[in-house]
Structures are given as C-alpha cells and as structure tokens.
Amino acid sequence: xENEFQLYNKLLALPLFQGFGKADLGDVVAHTKFDFHKYExxxxxxxxxxxxxxxxxxxxxIAEVVTIAADHCYQIIEDISSPExxxxxxLFGLIQNYTKTFKAKTTCRILKIDKSEVMRLSDKxxxxxxxxxNMLSTIIQKQERQLLRNYPENLESRIIRFISDRxxxxxxxxxxxxxxxxxxKEINDSRLDxxxxxxxxxxxxxxxxxxxxxxxxxxxTAIMQAQELTI
Numbered sequence: 001x002e003n004e005f006q007l008y009n010k011l012l013a014l015p016l017f018q019g020f021g022k023a024d025l026g027d028v029v030a031h032t033k034f035d036f037h038k039y040e041x042x043x044x045x046x047x048x049x050x051x052x053x054x055x056x057x058x059x060x061x062i063a064e065v066v067t068i069a070a071d072h073c074y075q076i077i078e079d080i081s082s083p084e085x086x087x088x089x090x091l092f093g094l095i096q097n098y099t100k101t102f103k104a105k106t107t108c109r110i111l112k113i114d115k116s117e118v119m120r121l122s123d124k125x126x127x128x129x130x131x132x133x134n135m136l137s138t139i140i141q142k143q144e145r146q147l148l149r150n151y152p153e154n155l156e157s158r159i160i161r162f163i164s165d166r167x168x169x170x171x172x173x174x175x176x177x178x179x180x181x182x183x184x185k186e187i188n189d190s191r192l193d194x195x196x197x198x199x200x201x202x203x204x205x206x207x208x209x210x211x212x213x214x215x216x217x218x219x220x221t222a223i224m225q226a227q228e229l230t231i
Contacts (some may be wrong), residue, residue: 007034010059010111013083015135019127032121039104045086046102052090054112058082061108065168066101074178074186078167079105088132090138091115100168141145155197156206156226158187164219174216201226 007029011017017025026121035054039045045063060082067076078134086100113121122129146165152158162183180198184191198214201207206225208215216222 010083014057015085016055016128016131018131020125024125024127028121028125032117033114037110037112039108039110041106042046043104044101044173045104045108045110046098046100048101050098052096052098052132053115055088055091055115055118057111057113058084058086058087059109059111062105063108064103066103067099067166067168068101073182074176076163076166077175077177078169080169083162084109085135087137091118092136096208100171151225152227154226154229155187155189155193156201156229157223158189159183159197159201160206160219160222160226161185162215163214163216164223167219170220170223171220174219176214176216177212178214179212200229 008025008095011028012020013027017028020028039061048066048068058080062079062081063084065078065080067078069075086102087100090096090098118132122132152161163174164170167174179184180195181191184194185195198207198209201222202209206216206222206226
C-alpha cells in the first residue's frame with residue numbers, strides 16, 4: 001500500500017485532484033478506496049469492449065494503445081506515458097465500454113477508483129466535480145475542433161491526417177497496420193496515387209513502410225512535413 005506522502009504526490013499530479021487543499025486531500029486519502037495494480041511489459045491493462053466501471057490512472061510507465069477499426073480492416077498502435085487517465089469519457093454516457101486495448105510497454109503502475117467512489121467524491125467536493133466537467137468538456141471540444149479544420153491540400157497531408165485523427169494523442173510514435181487498397185478507400189483516392197504518396201514520404205523520412213505497416217516516429221513532425229510538400 002502506498003504511504004501517505006507518496007499518495008499525496010501521485011494524486012496532486014492527476015488533473016482530477018488539482019486545486020485540492022491539504023486538508024481536503026488528506027480527507028480523500030483517509031476515506032477513499034484506492035486500488036493499485038502493477039503490470040509487467042506485454043500484460044494487458046484493459047481489453048477493448050471491457051466494461052468501464054472505474055477511473056483508471058496510469059501513474060508510472062509507458063503503455064501501448066491499440067485502436068481497431070469497427071470492421072477490423074486496420075489497427076493503429078501508439079504509446080502513452082504517465083500520468084494519464086485511460087478513456088475517462090467512457091465512465092458515463094450511452095456506451096460505458098472501453099474502445100481501445102491498453103497494454104504495458106514498460107512496468108506500469110495503475111490506480112483504479114471505482115465509479116461509486118467517483119460519484120461520492122463528486123458529490124462531496126465541488127473542485128473534483130469541476131475538474132471532471134472540465135476534463136470531459138475538453139475532450140468534446142477537441143473532437144469538435146477536429147471536424148472544423150481546413151481540408152488538407154495534398155494527398156500526403158490527407159494520409160497523415162487520417163492516421164492522426166484516429167489516435168488517442170496527436171504526438172509521438174504511431175504504427176498503422178492497413179492494406180494499401182484499404183487506405184486508398186478510406187481517403188477516397190486511387191491505390192496508385194496513395195502508393196506514390198507513401199513512397200515519396202518514405203524517401204524524405206516522414207515515415208517508414210514495411211509489409212502492411214506504416215511506421216511514423218513522431219506524428220506531430222509528420223503533420224508539419226506533409227503540409228510543406230507541394231501539391
């Protein structure tokens with residue numbers, strides 16, 4: 001079990017507990033049931049479609065996130081680092097299931113807070129309730145902003161945008177497992193043109209191609225580089 005000082009520091013690093021005073025945070029530590037878990041590399045933390053009945057916090061380590069298309073025609077793999085909340089928007093709403101699979105890439109420490117405890121904290125502490133509303137509102141606003149962006153001017157940017165928009169984070173390493181014909185279908189272009197665009201991007205170091213896979217070391221850099229290419 002975490003000692004009190006360590007738990008204070010871990011909670012203060014999490015957005016839902018920012019703004020708490022020392023007395024209130026002490027009360028939270030004393031009266032809230034925290035469930036800690038340790039996952040070794042390659043162990044599954046959450047399976048896609050698993051029921052979301054806890055808030056889950058990645059306290060330490062790096063986790064791998066796998067996003068699979070609804071028809072299973074492609075999948076995207078990315079990394080997230082601590083501290084991070086794992087799909088908190090899935091705790092409430094119409095569908096309360098995770099949509100991604102999370103696996104430990106390094107040794108990971110996970111904190112779980114049961115939904116009933118989340119509701120109790122929200123009732124008792126206004127700052128906790130505000131933090132939840134801010135977090136969920138931010139997620140919604142970011143998704144809405146994605147829909148209102150200008151359409152990419154070149155095919156290379158459309159390919160990178162397609163990948164980025166389906167990731168949990170718009171930064172870091174991304175791996176997409178997809179057939180060339182499927183990618184062309186997804187972005188409404190020809191297989192030949194998509195193949196040419198991908199090879200062009202590989203030549204200048206934006207990405208790396210392997211059989212059935214596209215590797216991007218830093219998606220944020222790839223976005224800027226693709227935008228600079230002539231149409």
